[in-house]
Amino acid sequence: MGTLNPEEWTRQALMECAEAIWGCDSLDKANSLIASRSTPICLPNYVAGELRLPSSPSTTFIDSFAPKTGSLLCRLPCAQQDDVEEAISYARAAFQTWSKTTRAERSRHLRRISELLQEHRELFAVWESIDQGKTLERARIEVDRAISNFSYFSTYILHEQTAARVVDGVALTYEHRSPAGVFALISPWNMPLYLLTWKIAPCIAFGCTAVAKPSEITSMSAYLLGVLLQKAGLPAGVVNIVLGDGPTTGAALVASPLIDGVSFTGGTPTGIAIRRATAHQIRKHMSLELGGKNPNLIFADAMAPATRERTIRIAASAAFENQGEICLCGSRIYVERAAYAEFVREFTEYVAKNYTLRKTVGAVASRQHYNKIRGYLQLAADEKATFNLGAVPPLLDRDGSQGYWIAPTILTDVAPGSLLQQDEIFGPVVTISPFEDEEDAVRLANASEYGLAAVLLTNDGARMRRVGEQIEAGLVWVNCWLVRELGTPFGGMKNSGTGREGGEYSRDVFTVVRTLHLPAY
Template identity: 45%
Template sequence: MEKIANYINGELIAPKSSQYMDDVNPATAEVFAQIPLSNDKDLQYAIDAAEKAFPVWSNLSVKERANYLNKISKLINENLDELAKAESQDTGKPVQLAQTVDIPRASANMEFFAHAITQFSSESHAGINSINYTLRKPLGVVACISPWNLPLYLFTWKIAPALASGNCVIAKPSEITPYTAYLFSKICMEAGLPKGVLNILHGKGPEIGNAIVSHKNIKAVSFTGGTATGKRIAEISAPLFRKLSLELGGKNPALVFTDCDLDKTVDGLVRASFTNQGEICLCASRIYVEKPIYEEFKEKFVQKVRALKVGNPADPSVNMGALVSAQHLNKVKSYISLAKEEGGKLLCGEEAFELIEENKKGYFLRPHVLENLPNTCRTNQEEIFGPVVSLNVFQSEEEALSLANESEYGLASTIWTNDLSKAHRIGEEIKTGIVWINCWMNRDLRTPFGGMKNSGLGREGGLEALKFFTEPKNICIEY
């Protein structure tokens, strides 16, 4: 059985503790690798390596740093099939999804920020007999902590702008899905990334994750994960006066109006609700439908959901694979039971499905659709992060907006209408950081990404990410 290694100072090394935990394939419930349990000694070694590398790395030209990121991007593409299979093995998601979304996006992240840093210009402001100009310098050693649902996709989304802007990075992938971060370590070595520039530590969040965010030499933390963990990171970081970027949970509304293209809307929302088994922070989980088309929408939507194929992630015809862990499967099932207690009517989800022998112990679940739930109930207010959505009725634009905004979260929303004026009105008033109109997950990497309220702090993506990982300094010259 393979033992995953930490990547510190340009080398793959065992943890100082010599202790490991199991890495489980969700589709088979079998252990396929061992994950290092890193500790303070591993962290200090990584910090020392990063601090030693920082003066050289930060003083490279942007073109030289961009060249390294482009090499890594190219190597990700060259190893696409291996990485996609590994991602599926670690997360339970369909291989085809990893091949077409996760791994290409990881490559695109590296390539995008390689180009973006070469276009990252400084500002100047001319006054009377003076000129002000702004320098942006890298922060130093920064931490990037990524979640389990889109492992390599979101891992590279964080480290690419950090490296491009001249920082050295201590990165921690989720202990639930660490395998592609390990393979990424090998890619960085093949690309010749200088020692100490990127260091990857594996282990549990409450242990090595907490140690990373508590270390006084970490100048900034970029974290994607649960809201409770984000709050804890903020509490630790506040006395240290460090930069924070927190991309947290979501309970995303979809508003479906009578004047929408109904078939397109149904197709779009099936995808928005159940891609990656519903384990994406951007997935639609509260669907509000205008009353005149509610019954027709419900019939078409449920029919499409029932047709989704759940099963072996290696099967190209499968739409949904396994949930990420037994613990998470039990959590999602507990919310389905709760929804029934709260008065919800189950429209689909309990249909039988066949699994091949090797998958019979895996963590599979049919997509569930419910209706008749009060907007304020726990099922409609708490993040489930699985293949569970609720359908709800509204009768006016004002009611739709009120229902959508009645949430502690504010990450993403979708609006489905052919009325352009209505789309703009609601898009401006809905309290989410991202609004998609007649689409979902149409991502332009130049745009700011992040949420409002309990969905996070700050923005990632494009120039926002490069600004986050740099410190502005204004210089004024009088002449």
């Protein structure tokens, strides 16, 4: 927590800072602005269509650090219950009008937001890279996906279908959907803009309003999105963004009786806490996308000469993209024993060549996360696992001034019951283990409390279905990874969450369905 000079929070100062940041659409410009400031950038809430000062006298402030340098980047308010309730009140007032707007009007707003994001693509990518630690190239990919989120739902709502049924000689019945109300939208720190817009776009497309809370570790792109929504002319109160931590801000948001639904992406323990906090509020719509410890099954035939390069490339991408900080990463690699030694050797060589720290691999998101990952790697050393690549990273200096850099790490000789195989490390760390046959592969893949995603690499068409349909995961990729059509259901099994989002599945989250029965005479 930090202190704040009141002069930094004048309305004029907030707007001047916003415009200064808005002009930094390159790393050089952004770093120059950061270096020129004697104080950290101040991030306000976005409420009722404007950048807002925290109103609660008990508001504290959170320091957020740049992962690549370890230096203080910005300071943000930890919104208290009064601030949260105020944002909810504006969202409820806006719902009365927004829920009655035509689909064409809502579509127009979403298209405008998508167009503005496209226009300022590099700006968002630059600040996402600085704030989260990811490479600029990876940040650009995620901005493009955020653009697609608004574009997709802007057209989806223009072509919705409903169901009508006839009871012969008695009645015509049809389904009618209406917006479900005001939603709490809580997004994580690993893909801040992309996952925030994955929630905001369908929420407002289906006529709901929102109070969104990004992670306190990575609030910059949410702040910029608020500025963009203002520039896009989205009616005040339709989307509100409050900044703060989970125990204070997030807890007040999800527990409020004035919130009609929650869409959350984050860790399983937090998902459990949300379920407990809202158990008595049965009416609330709930979509929880939680943790994963995803298997990557590689059969010997996938290492045939014609597909060997593809197999290695997909496995490496699924392991180390975004420093392994993607809930869908395949961090448990299982290889058919006949190809095990060959795969370990070639996979290690490929990763060493193509995933280079500070070039194609960014910094992990925070000091806390660095220490968590380091703890698991120290455990690997203590358990005598083999480090085919990587090592236990050093302890950070007191000021963390070297940044939060952890090299890609490949471990073998890890016991099945080890926490390295069971816990979601969420970093650039993979384990590789052998399996004997299909039955053994499925058993190992399903030996987890999680069931979010899986990767299956094989050239056998029958095996693709035979094994793919037995894996306990909401998303299974065969000979590919992270390929998505936005209408497909996104979500996991077991402790990886509840509910699905995407296309008509998002419609189920953000709308209420009622059936009307009309007499046939």
